[in-house]
Amino acid sequence: MLIAGFTLAQIAFALAAALGSAFVRGLTGFGMAILMVPVLALALPPVEAVLLTNALALMLGATEIRSLVRDAERSAWVIGALVVLATPLGLYVLSITDRNTARAVIALIALSAFAAILLPKRGAGMPGRLTTGAVGVVSGLLTGYAGMPGPPVVPYYAGRDLPRATIKASMQLIFTIAASAGLASALWLGILRWELLLFALAMLPMIIAGNRLGARVSGRVSDPVWRVFVALVLGGAAAAALARLV
Template structure:
């Protein structure tokens, strides 16, 4: 444990975790978009993804029973079918490119997601079952290559005529399954070692505390303000993650 606490950049990881948790608490999204760009400056790409998945596995667990009840099971199966096909491909890309490429990819995907959110872009076509498979496949590749499976699902599900509770529950189940599959595949490849696993475990506590603080800060009548703050923080994290500035 002393060696883990002496990990270079651990302070930055705790900072990124708390910042991501606060935004997740009052805006409802943004954990990976904030954590990964910053974590990529102090950790190898695989370690950044492992610490995120470990840290983020615990928080949603109490919501799983409700997510199973409220979610769209057929869509979860379709998304996960696409995920299963392309996640190994994305991970193969991740393991074959230099860390700088990972950091550019994370920041680029973050900027694209942020631009879509700020502009209010919505997919106008009908989201048919074959397209859901495709969305899952896109999410699987991005989840493997950049640790960001959420953006494709979030953007396209905004277009579906489904209650917000159903979309949220479906996304929660999908991301939990992604975390399990990504960790399983990386473990099978021998990429999950004790150090990143323990770092992720350490970050669980500040993550949960920050989410609770962020949720306590939330007031419905200030939702637009919170979103603007979230967008600003996400943009700042994406800029920090660019290799142009070097490592922290």
């Protein structure tokens, strides 16, 4: 049975991935795309997995935009602007890559995020312009290719001694901008199916519920505990995606 071009199994798979990954986002401020894209790519074509995740990230970010703008560090706007410029190239490369290769690259990107969260913290000072620029460009390329702006952004903020509210708002603002860039690029390249947007809209309540539950738990979890939790989840997601390819 098909609903808007998707099977019931694909829909159930996507809803389960959405709930779990949104919970992690609410808890930590990041991780939704890193977790969701490798899992969705097991049931959907990689391009559709990326675009569906972008649509969900944009819708969720739009519900929080006032607090994100208020609490984010100024660097988030610089990185976000560079993400917009670099995303179309990454999405174009994905559109001409065969499915198995794309799935392998996406899994490896998720694995890199697992390694990044284990890095030791640095000071609270803002990194130099070159580092900030590199984070923006690489994040944009990964947004287009894998729907994952997080791997370079997470260590940039979570690796510094900043208030958790600033870290979460900065990352989530960038991810919202990245999702907008990804969808706009897909529309420009003619690879965005409107059924994906309807699918995302239907999944939005599940995403909001998972995100709110994670945010509620976040206030009760110490910094070391949430870093270990996210590292384990990210490592598990990457390992599962890699195992599927073997």
